[in-house]
Amino acid sequence: QKEVEQDPGPLSVPEGAIVSLNCTYSNSAFQYFMWYRQYSRKGPELLMYTYSSGNKEDGRFTAQVDKSSKYISLFIRDSQPSDSATYLCAIMEYGNKLVFGAGTILRVKS
């Protein structure tokens, strides 16, 4: 079993839809949780990070962590075609080492 599991999709939604992206993890010692966005042929860029259970909002994006069930989510409201990308969840281990999920390909259709 991988340390971080993520459904690779692809996930296709119409413009304006609410998108829900999810990951599960196995190591309860993980403390920091991130979401990265990666456009085609580019490196990943950090979208959001959180270190506690609960929700964190940033504009149209909300990151949610449930440590009791080892489940993390990213919600995108009012999705736009420019949101089409691969979304990677990542968990931080020691030494700032990141363990990534496989990434979910998102396509927002106009």
Place this chain on the structure above:
Amino acid sequence: GAGVSQSPSNKVTEKGKDVELRCDPISGHTALYWYRQSLGQGLEFLIYFQGNSAPDKSGLPSDRFSAERTGGSVSTLTIQRTQQEDSAVYLCASSLTSTWGEQYFGPGTRLTVT
């Protein structure tokens, strides 16, 4: 300011040849990371440097892989006797320190072994 840069952007090599991939981190970033991204495998950690030392080489897949960092800046990832399964995108990232800090990624080097 300038971000993380990597060269070459694309590399096609024959099986059995050696390749060198270069990473220029953001100026002032003391920590540098190498990851590999394969189709269907996601991003996997290879090695990280704090300054010029590599406290964690646990992700290197075999002894054909090595990396060095000189002057606390540029890093080179070397793959000897390349195999077809080495084909992937090799990504470099840097952060201010290795204890915490956002990792900024370069665009990657796409390696194809024929």
